[in-house]
Amino acid sequence: MSDTMNLEDYLAQGGVLTSPANVPPRYRGELMRLMASFVDSELAASAGFADTINDAPGITSRIAACRITLEKADHAERVLRIMGEFGADTARYAVHHPWAARVARDADLGTSRHGQDMRLSVFHYPFEGWVDAVAMNVLMGLATGVQMTELTRVSYAPLAEVFRAIAPREARHMELGLEGLKAIVATRAGRAAAAAALAYWRPRVAASFGTLGSARFETQKRFGLRHRPNAALRSDWDTAVTDRLAPLDLA
Amino acid sequence: MARFHPLQVTDIRRDTRDSVVVTLQPADGAQDAFAFTQGQYLTFRREFDGEELRRSYSICSGLDDGHLRVGIRQVDGGAFSTWANEQLTPGAVLEAMPPMGSFHTPLDPAADRHYMGFAGGSGITPIMSIIRTVMAREPKARFTLVYANRQISTIMFREELEDLKNLHLGRLSVIHVLEQEAQEIDLFTGRIDADKMKGLFTHWVDPVSVDQAFICGPEPMMLTIAQGLRDHGLTDDRIRFELFASGQPGRAKRPAPVQVADGAEACEATVILDGASRSFRMPKRGVTLLEAALAQDIDVPFACKAGVCSTCRAKVVEGEVEMAVNHALEDYEVRLGYVLTCQCTPLSDRVSVSYDH
Numbered sequence: 001m002s003d004t005m006n007l008e009d010y011l012a013q014g015g016v017l018t019s020p021a022n023v024p025p026r027y028r029g030e031l032m033r034l035m036a037s038f039v040d041s042e043l044a045a046s047a048g049f050a051d052t053i054n055d056a057p058g059i060t061s062r063i064a065a066c067r068i069t070l071e072k073a074d075h076a077e078r079v080l081r082i083m084g085e086f087g088a089d090t091a092r093y094a095v096h097h098p099w100a101a102r103v104a105r106d107a108d109l110g111t112s113r114h115g116q117d118m119r120l121s122v123f124h125y126p127f128e129g130w131v132d133a134v135a136m137n138v139l140m141g142l143a144t145g146v147q148m149t150e151l152t153r154v155s156y157a158p159l160a161e162v163f164r165a166i167a168p169r170e171a172r173h174m175e176l177g178l179e180g181l182k183a184i185v186a187t188r189a190g191r192a193a194a195a196a197a198l199a200y201w202r203p204r205v206a207a208s209f210g211t212l213g214s215a216r217f218e219t220q221k222r223f224g225l226r227h228r229p230n231a232a233l234r235s236d237w238d239t240a241v242t243d244r245l246a247p248l249d250l251a
Numbered sequence: 252m253a254r255f256h257p258l259q260v261t262d263i264r265r266d267t268r269d270s271v272v273v274t275l276q277p278a279d280g281a282q283d284a285f286a287f288t289q290g291q292y293l294t295f296r297r298e299f300d301g302e303e304l305r306r307s308y309s310i311c312s313g314l315d316d317g318h319l320r321v322g323i324r325q326v327d328g329g330a331f332s333t334w335a336n337e338q339l340t341p342g343a344v345l346e347a348m349p350p351m352g353s354f355h356t357p358l359d360p361a362a363d364r365h366y367m368g369f370a371g372g373s374g375i376t377p378i379m380s381i382i383r384t385v386m387a388r389e390p391k392a393r394f395t396l397v398y399a400n401r402q403i404s405t406i407m408f409r410e411e412l413e414d415l416k417n418l419h420l421g422r423l424s425v426i427h428v429l430e431q432e433a434q435e436i437d438l439f440t441g442r443i444d445a446d447k448m449k450g451l452f453t454h455w456v457d458p459v460s461v462d463q464a465f466i467c468g469p470e471p472m473m474l475t476i477a478q479g480l481r482d483h484g485l486t487d488d489r490i491r492f493e494l495f496a497s498g499q500p501g502r503a504k505r506p507a508p509v510q511v512a513d514g515a516e517a518c519e520a521t522v523i524l525d526g527a528s529r530s531f532r533m534p535k536r537g538v539t540l541l542e543a544a545l546a547q548d549i550d551v552p553f554a555c556k557a558g559v560c561s562t563c564r565a566k567v568v569e570g571e572v573e574m575a576v577n578h579a580l581e582d583y584e585v586r587l588g589y590v591l592t593c594q595c596t597p598l599s600d601r602v603s604v605s606y607d608h
Contacts, residue, residue, distance in 0.1 A: 029552030
């Protein structure tokens with residue numbers, strides 16, 4: 001064993017990087033892209049949930065919507081702070097795009113990015129009222145839970161630490177959604193609306209796992225920024241959705 | 252964007268033959284900017300032969316020590332570390348960014364934690380800061396330091412560690428592992444490997460008792476120790492890393508000389524990504540280099556497309572370009588030839604940019 005080793009070998013063996021000074025250029029690009037996608041998605045999600053606060057049917061649900069709106073913005077800020085350590089102008093970044101902007105409800109974006117920001121495609125679709133927002137939050141919350149199994153072990157240690165701090169709070173957002181969904185399906189009309197909303201969101205959230213067999217995955221894997229392919233994550237999510245919705249007779 | 256502040260050198264102490272400990276005093280009004288958390292580092296900048304060089308060095312002071320000190324070991328061919336070791340004198344003024352880094356865990360005066368630190372060579376620097384802080388702020392805490400060096404004469408902070416051990420009897424233990432000098436106990440001679448980690452956790456430390464581990468050193472050591480810790484039941488959230496990378500370049504290279512712009516409407520552009528070059532023609536106006544590369548299905552990194560995030564940073568290796576907006580790159584990066592490709596249009600007939608540099 002020598003004192004030095006090739007950085008790619010080090011990363012391939014599970015090594016971690018710890019500051020902008022020890023990050024090589026290509027790694028930097030992929031790391032920044034990963035962080036930007038998360039920040040943009042959280043900011044877009046926060047902006048979307050902000051609009052649902054006034055749709056909330058009670059005080060508890062209003063508090064839940066406020067909390068999700070607040071914490072998603074907070075999570076974006078934590079990751080943006082790390083982008084700032086790489087030179088990003090964080091103040092400008094936070095306002096460089098209208099995060100509340102949405103496409104038409106019936107648009108079909110597939111898995112591709114859209115417009116001028118890096119949010120996951122699912123965050124471009126608009127909510128139609130409270131039930132719709134709750135359904136999306138449950139499905140996307142479960143997707144985030146699966147994505148967190150990857151994000152909490154990214155090879156850039158300061159970012160992995162942020163994700164480990166964020167993960168339980170994101171999990172709580174999903175649980176708040178599940179509690180909301182339980183209340184909604186108590187009535188026949190509510191159940192029908194929930195089923196329709198889930199049917200709308202399920203393929204769109206599925207698309208947020210990206211293309212299957214993505215070429216970029218291999219690059220990200222080489223850098224320790226990803227570990228399991230999109231198809232495996234999506235399959236885990238499918239199972240989680242079925243497990244969580246079956247007790248409500250919605251799977 | 253981070254800002255540089257002046258720091259006056261008030262003392263330089265030679266620690267080993269090839270390392271110094273530098274005491275720094277922020278200028279009036281800048282003290283707040285240098286309030287630090289244990290385990291953080293400072294990034295310095297200095298010009299060498301007209302080229303700006305930046306280097307990060309960890310703070311070795313504890314939170315309650317009342318001083319700001321960094322340890323700098325001389326690296327072969329390292330311009331900054333050699334200069335600091337051979338020419339820096341008290342009274343000199345350095346420029347540094349406020350402390351950065353997340354090589355720390357929250358302090359709790361009531362907790363009786365058992366910390367372990369693994370340091371390789373100058374990797375001791377941030378761990379000194381953590382030890383000094385934890386000993387002072389967590390009266391019930393214990394700390395076991397495993398410290399790897401080539402030989403006794405290269406051990407940084409050797410006397411200071413002895414003093415700390417005597418001051419905090421029973422709370423701080425130090426295990427020196429020396430590569431080239433035999434010690435009474437075989438376990439402590441040679442390099443730290445999987446067997447040594449096993450021996451350590453069999454005879455010296457109960458792994459179940461360890462609440463938090465800190466590792467700082469070069470790449471192979473980080474891998475070996477992290478694996479050893481995981482094998483003995485420590486989860487990733489209880490292991491903190493600070494990499495002292497071996498791969499930091501000694502000197503940044505200047506970009507190739509630029510060609511003079513001329514009148515043609517189109518440009519022959521080359522994009523280098525992951526070692527592969529792709530060439531294509533693009534107009535000199537109306538399309539950015541990033542857009543042109545994406546149109547060729549080259550999977551170059553980008554995010555904001557507004558010149559603020561720097562995800563699309565690349566280096567111009569041939570030709571000349573113009574950047575419309577730049578909110579992310581600093582002047583010294585621009586001087587070295589870095590550009591935001593989302594803001595670039597070509598000026599010369601041939602342009603080559605690399606995302607690998």
